[in-house]
Amino acid sequence: MMMSPDKQTLKRAMDGDGAAFGEVVDICYDSIFRFAMKYTGVRQDAEDVAQLACIKLAQAIRSYRFEAAFSTWLYTLVLNCAHDWYRQQNRHRSDxxxxxxxxxxxxxxxxxxxxxxxxxxxxxxxxxxxxxxxxxxxxxxxxxxxxxxxxxxxxxxxxxxxxxxxxxxxxxxxxxxxx
Amino acid sequence: MTDDDLKTLLDDSDNNAPSEAARARAKAAAMAAFAAAGENDQIKSPDTQGNVTTLRPTADNNPSVRRRMMNAINQRWVVSGVASAAVLVMTVSVLMNVSDPVVDTDLAPGREMTLGAASGLEEVIVTARRKQEAKEFSRDQSAGALRQEEYPAAQMAESDLAMADSVAPASPPTERQTFAAVASNESRAPGKVLSAPVPADVVLPGYYQDEGRDQFETIVPNPVKLVAEVPVSTFSVDVDTASYSFVRRQLNQGVLPQKDAVRVEEMINYFDYDYPLPESRETPFKATVAVTDAPWKAGNKLVHIGIRGFDIAPGEAPASNLVFLLDVSGSMNSPDKLPLVKQSMGLLLTQLKPTDTVAIVAYAGAAGTVLEPTQAREKQKILVALERLNAGGSTAGGEGIKLAYQLAKAGFNKSAVNRVILATDGDFNVGITDQEELKGFVERQREEGIYLSVLGFGQGNYQDDLMQVLAQNGNGVAAYIDTLSEAQKVLVDEATSTLFPIARDVKIQMEFNPQTVKEYRLLGYETRALKREDFNNDKVDAGDIGAGHRVTAIYEITPVGSASGLIEPSRYSQAEAPAAGQGSEYGFLKIRYKLPNESTSKLITTPVAVKDSALVENKVLERETGFAIAVAGFAQLLRGGQYTGDWSYQDVIDLANKNKGDDLYGYRAEFVQLVRKASVAHDMK
Missing domain, CATH: 1.10.10.10 (Winged helix-like DNA-binding domain superfamily/Winged helix DNA-binding domain)
Structure with a gap:
């Protein structure tokens, strides 16, 4: 399950507070990585995907709207990252x-x-x-x-x-x- | 693999804790991106919730990402199609540095596969080289400058060397095969079709069509048996016809059916033979035995057993309480499935009495009652309910069956025939999907007096094995409906046999006389074999005969003294001389059956005489026997002709033409056409 930061931290991060965002990454990284691990099955790939996801999180967190649960939102984001990563990495999967x-x-x-x-x-x-x-x-x-x-x-x-x-x-x- | 295995497998992955270095890297990159994003905040569109595509570190907003270069490299891979094709293309484009996309796309997937296998050595080399490049680029790309620092040149070279090492020796055939399998699957996956070249003249069907996934129970043909060792043969009757219509469909498409789709007895029983009717209503059916020469093997004889049940006059038919259980899942969404189901059910309606009741249950992802039990006189209401059905979703067949039985029970009429009629392609995938469990459920309901008939539709992913299990255990008929005329045959012309059973648990036991018969072989009925002791055990379930049904069974025998036998006498054990005195009989036929509402069986017996004159006296029987033998021969040829010697499709045609008879419905003429098609398909092979 994706870990979610508490609302205050999230709000502060969304307002541009770098320290708060660091906290969000600390909280979420583990679950992002584990998910990526299951998705890729390869440690190095999982690390790449997780890193890409963190970068995307940094860019997208300000647009989070509290409409969906944060974890759901994060799943979508990580999945998109994984897709993008695969597309770029090897156009022919499983080759x-x-x-x-x-x-x-x-x-x-x-x-x-x-x-x-x-x-x-x-x-x-x-x-x-x-x-x-x-x-x-x-x-x-x-x-x-x-x-x-x-x-x-x-x-x-x-x-x-x-x-x-x-x-x-x-x-x-x-x-x-x-x- | 079960769900639990999968879950465990994925859960195991949780043991992989993230490495601190990777975490730190990710965090640093994220923090940098966070800061950068803060600066660009004002240009961000407000509706990017959950969608960050525009915010990726692309070449547009991040010069450190060498995406253009990546794309340039990738382009060559894009055109190269499926996995192993990529290997070949890389052989050309990497080693020789020539890239010509036109040539690449011309390769057909099949050819690529064989070539790929042949160029094993190159593959290894290229694999290693290409790998190396891919990794380098991916590192550059995804990690940018940060990652670059983590991988000093020396370390990188080392790891690539290790990579090449590990690839070169580690290409054992098994792994390669696994891979070939994956690759070939991939070429079939819908998502991949885009990258494969599609010839302009191929018209893609507008609906999803599985191919080659029809499932049949494996059949091992009955072997030749020595009468001295196994004098008794026991089996249950089978009135299904599904196999014939499935085979017909395949042949009409110009392909020979898979062997297991051909059940000899179902092929034979498809036709209405004009056997003598039972003399009185006391015995529900009559068995006629005839002996004739085997056309495919000189010296052998065929013992032909023809059974005909009495027919119910239209006015005497019992009341019916029917529940149509219709599969409306996504897999039924093709012209030969749901629309045909609707038409078929409409046809069946015309055969019902006004007071008969009909209910409709449809199932897809969930099961639901479409129509509460309604009298057949309200035909319009029933037709409207049928018309409303649309196909879509998964297939909760198990749930549907349960609901259908509940409805059947609600309208249960002791004096009527209570029957669930299931129309499906057999692909149950939600709820009870286990064959054994479904079977048990249907069996219990049968005990309570509710029977199940199965009408199969569609092809490509037809689950014949499941249909057979359900119908056999539900005391019903399994028919396969490929066309509207087949629906007409099963549901209108033969409606009484399909709906009204006249005898249950009909078992046949043949004991051969070792004095006169050396070897014997039963044609077909492989899936219906019973143990010798089951014959007298009324608890053992067997096939049912409906009103007017014809059942035919044929034994091929080698009489004593004929040189046509297959089994050599044993060198060591001397066969005991059989008791003398019964030399005028080939064997003794016993048939057991129960009347529909009784639980104790009755017995019919007939000796099979050596000097059989039935065929000489009865020209009609001779004709019917001849035609049945032609069909039996055809079915055996389709199964590979293990015992039919040089007998050919032409011989089948000759024999069938000679014995066509009146052929009011044209089924026999159609049969001859089918044999011609099989002959052509066989020659093309």
Whole structure:
């Protein structure tokens, strides 16, 4: 779950108080990073995304309107950053950039991390929005309605995407079993 | 993989704490941006809530971001299409420094895949090189000047070297395959289509159409069995016809159907054979046995069992309490699905008596009652309710079934036929999706007297296996509706058989005589096999026969003394000489059935005589048998022709043409056309 700063700090940061903004970053960075970690599956990429998100936060915080919960707003922002980052980084997702990720376990990471990356690559290949849906629901524990509101799609679309993901991963597993 | 596994996997990721260095970097960059943003505050538009696209550190507002250069490099990658294509293109554009976008886009995805696999070595080299460049640029780009300081030249070279090392040896075939799979999937993903070249003459369908994801239960054809070892064969009848219409649809599109889609017994049972009717109403059906030569193997014989149930005269039909359970999920949104469902249900309405009741439940993301139980005389009301339905959303099939049964129970009429009719493409994805659970639910409802019939629609993602399970356990028929004329056949011409059962749990047991028969093989009925002991156990469920249904089963036998058998005699164990005295019979046929409202079964028996004269005496039966055998042969050919020798599609056509008979509805003529199409599709392969 995204951490939210208290309202006073937020207001002061929005008014241009640098120290208050620093506090906001301190509070939020952890959850931004963890989210990015789930989204990318690669530490270095997650750090890049998190940093990009912090920069965007700096530029956008003054336009936060208190209409949506801060955490929801922040999710949208981080997701947008992640999308932008991927677009710039490798236009062909899951090409050899990820071969490298798959092939060379980075230091001090577990097997589950490698596996996560494989899953993410497969899910990403299914089309736009699938990775977002998976990470928000399975990773951040949102229910379908919350994820749908955040992604700006219908709740049934979220359910459908998750179903497709399940099906796809199950069939991938079956194929692996056959080989 | 279950949801829990996924969740655990993602949760595990939480163990990765952010590094302090990265945090400090991010904060410093953010603080700088914050200060900069403060200066630009006045030019900011007020409606950028949650949307910071305009505020990104782009080349326009931040000269340290080398975006233009990045774009220049990226351009070549953009045109190169799918993943492995990129590898090839990079071979050209990086190593030889030639970039020609026209050439790149001309590559077809399929070809790229094979080439990509062939150029393994280059791939490794290019991978490493390209990687190196990509990383450098990404670092420059995303971190700007700050990151640059963190990566002195020496360290960078070192890490790139390590990267190249780790890539070069670490390309074992498995990883590559996984990757090829991902890449090929990617080329199919809708979002990626844009970057792939689309020939001008391809017309994209206006609706989403899955392909090649039809699911069928795997069938292993019944093997040849030695009578001395397994003299008894037991199975349940099957009156479904779904397989034939599905196969027809595929063949009409010029493709051979997948083998598991071809169920021999369903192909045979699609046609109305003119078997003798039962003499009296006491026995609901009559079995006629005929023995003839196997056309595909000299020396072998075919034992043909034809069963015909009595037909209910139109005035005598019992009342019906029907609940239409209609799938209106997004996947039904195609011309051959929901619109056809509506038409089909409209057709069925014409067959109902004015006092019969109809209710409609629709399900998509959630299930809802569209129409409370309504008498069929209010036809307009029912049609209007049908017309209102639109397709969209996910598929809470499980919930829909529950609601439908509740409605059926609400209108339960003890003297009527209470039936839920499910129309779907079978893709249940919300709620109860587990086959076993659905099966159990349908089974329990069957005990209470509510039956389930399944009408399948659509193709590409047709879940035949689930439909079969539901219909078999719901005492119903599974039919596949591909066209309006098929709907007409199932719901109008054969409405009585579809709606009114005359016998339940019909089981067939054939015991062969080892004196006269050496080997035997049952054609089809693989999914309906029963254990020998289940025959007399009334608790074991089996297929049902509706009013007027015809069921055909064919055994191929090798008589003793014929050289056409497949199984060699054993060298070591001497077969015991069979008891003498019954040399005039090939075997003994037993059929068990229950009347619809009874729970104890009745038995019908018939010996199968060696000197069978039924076909000589009865020309009609000879014709019907001949046609059934032609269909059986065709089905076997479609399944690969394991036991049919050199028998060809042309032989099927000849045999079928000879035995077409009156063919009032033209189904048999259509069959001959289908065989021709299969023959063409087969030759093209």
């Amino acid at each position: 050899d950039v990820e071969i490298e990720h798959l092939a060379s376990p980075q230091d001090s990471e577990g097997e589950s991390q490698i596996y996560l990356r494989q899953v993410l690559a497969q899910v990403e290949a299914m089309g736009d929005g699938f990775r977002d849906t998976l990470v928000l629901v399975a990773g951040e524990g949102m229910n379908h309605a919350e994820a749908a509101a955040l992604l700006g799609v219908k709740e049934s679309t979220v359910s459908w995407r998750l179903h497709e993901i399940r099906k796809k991963l199950a069939s991938a597993q079956r194929q692996e079993g056959l080989q």
